[in-house]
Amino acid sequence: MAGTVYLVLAMRQPGFTDAVVQPHRDFLDALQAEGKLQLTGGFADGSGGAYVLCNVDSLAQAQAIVATDPLVTMQASALSVHEWNTR
Template sequence: MAKYLVLVARTQAFDASVIEPHRDFLRELLADGQLQESGGFTDGSGGAYIVLAESLDGATQIAHADPLHTTGAAELTIHEWEITVSV
């Protein structure tokens, strides 16, 4: 499994009603062992999360099921992330 960083940037179509479905989505990923960490940016512009997947295509498939993406509330950018320093 590789780690993929999903950067989330809110669009003009963002509506706060998508926050709870997004959190439910993240809770499901966590329960399935596909989510390592997640959190929002303190400036309210979006957030990021780390998914575990076999490939970039797999990570993209996971992230594109996020209600933030499916509703157009946010644009997602997904990168394979090689962690070089960690605590």
């Protein structure tokens, strides 16, 4: 499916704790229930992970969603959002 989606890269900070994992998963489950999560997964080396937001109107909206991710609010990971034109 072609279109614009938003790639979110999450890289673990030195103070990462496993206490953030379940709240982050709950956050992703809620996005999926809203139809805004296309794909998610962790990196094999354990350094972080990524997820793809869809059905989002703008980069600003994607950034606002990501700002509420427990990985951000609990300062466990550095997240960056990239507008991604897929084909």
